[in-house]
Structure formats: C-alpha cells, structure tokens
Amino acid sequence: MSKLNYLTEDGLKKLKDELNHLKSVERPQASQAIAEARDKGDLSENAEYDAAKEAQGLLELKISKMEQIIQNSRIIDESKIDYSKVQIMTKIKIRNTKNNAEMEYSIVSESEADLKKGKIAVNTPIAKGLLGKKVGEKSVVTAPAGNMEFEILDISPMS
Template sequence: MSKVSYYTAEGLKKLREELNYLKDVERPNASRAIAEARDKGDLSENAEYDAAKEAQGMLEMKIAKLEEALAGARLIDESQLDNSKVLVLSKVKIRNQTNGMEVTYTLVADGEADLASGKISVNSPIGKGLLGKSVGEVAEVQVPNGIMKFDVLEISR
C-alpha cells in the first residue's frame, strides 16, 4: 500500500506533468537508445547497450516511484483548514529567539518543499516543530547542536 501524501493543486499538477514527461518523452528515448546500441553488433561486448539498458531500468524505477506517489496523493482542501494553528499550507512568520531574525515559511508536503521560495516540508525539523502551534506560542526545534526556539508571530493562508 502506498503512503498517503498531501499536495496542493499546483504540486499535484507538477507531479502529473513530470510523470507524463517521463512516460511520453524519456521512455521512447530510452527504447530508441537500446535499439541503436543493439544494431551495433555483439551484445556480449557492447558497453553502449549495457549503459542504455541500465538507464532504462533507472527510468522505469523513477516512473514507478512517481506512480506510487500519485496513487497515495491527496489534494488538500484549503477552505477546510483552521487558521488558528499551524497546519499544512500555513504561511508562518517566526522569530528566532537566539538572534532575533524573522523568517516566513509556507509548510508544504515533502514533494513541494523548496527553501529558495520559502516552502519547507512539514516533515523537516522546523516544520515538525511548528505544526499545531498558535500565534504567541514558542516552537522548540531539535537540531544537532541543541534546541532552537522560535516565536510564532503570524499564521495565514
């Protein structure tokens, strides 16, 4: 049975697009590469054929993983989410108690995490520490060199 993961509409669309690309573009390319290598002669000493078969195996494994992820994917209904607590898709403004630095993160599913755009996974240490917190509460996050404390300043969608 596949693991259930929650996605935004945008994240689910990206997942489907990547799967379709792999199936419709990459898979035919891999088959073509194998056919070309096979046409070059003796398969027992054909490194190009072996490499093409290995690449195809890796591609098929990637396709299987994406299909499994899609099978367990659930779309998040943002209208049903509570804004008083930090949940998936919450936009949270926090302040580090140690250095006073303020940062805003959006908590997303693992597959949608992108730190450069301010999206962190709910399964990351900070994400786990923030889940369920309300404005004014302190989130304690276990990191390798101890515990970091963050003040929850704002929660929005």
C-alpha cells in the same frame, strides 16, 4: 501501506504533467538509446548498451515512484484549513529566539517543497516542531545543527 501525500490541486497537476512527460518523451528516448546501442554489435562488451539499460531501469523506477505518489495523494481543501495553528498549507513567520532572525516559510507536502521559494516540507524537523503551535507560542526544534527555539509570529494562508 504507503503514506498519504497531501497536495494542492496545482501540485498534483505538476506531478501528473511530469509523469506524462516521463512516459511519453523520456521512456521512448530510453528505448531508442537501447536499440541504437544493440545495433552496435556484441552486447557482452558493449558499455553503451549497459549504460542505456541502466538508465532505462532508473527511469522506470522514477516512473513507478511517481505513480505511487500520485495514487496515494489527497488534495487539500484550502477552504477548510484552520489558520489559528501551524499546519500543512499555512504560511508562517517565525523568529529564532537566539539570534532574533525572522523567517517566513510555507509548509507544503514533500513533493512541493522548494527552499529557494520558501516552501518547506511538512516532514522536515522545523515543520514537525512547529505543527500545531499558535501565534505567540515558542517551540524547541531539534535540527541537524542542534536545538533551536522559534517563536511563531504569524500564521496566514499561502499566497
């Protein structure tokens, strides 16, 4: 059984739009590249044909994975989120107790994560270590860089 993916309506729409683009634009381009390479002669020594077939295989794999993600997605009703504790679809402000550095993150699904925008996936070590905690609580998070202790300073709706 595949795992469920919890998304916002906007996140699901973006995934569906990307899947549509892959199917309607990139898939025909891959088929065209194979046809052009096939027209160049002997397929046994045609590196261009092999590359086009491999690219098509990778594209089909990506399409298949995206279809599976969409099929197993559930839209989160943001009106039912409890902002008294850290959970998916909450924005958190935390402080590293060792160096007093403060950070803000929004906890989102894996497919919506974008560290540059301050969105971390719910399955990252930091998010996992903070889930269920309340404002004022501290949590030791095991990350690749070692154990870090964070204090929850604020929990709010994502903007």
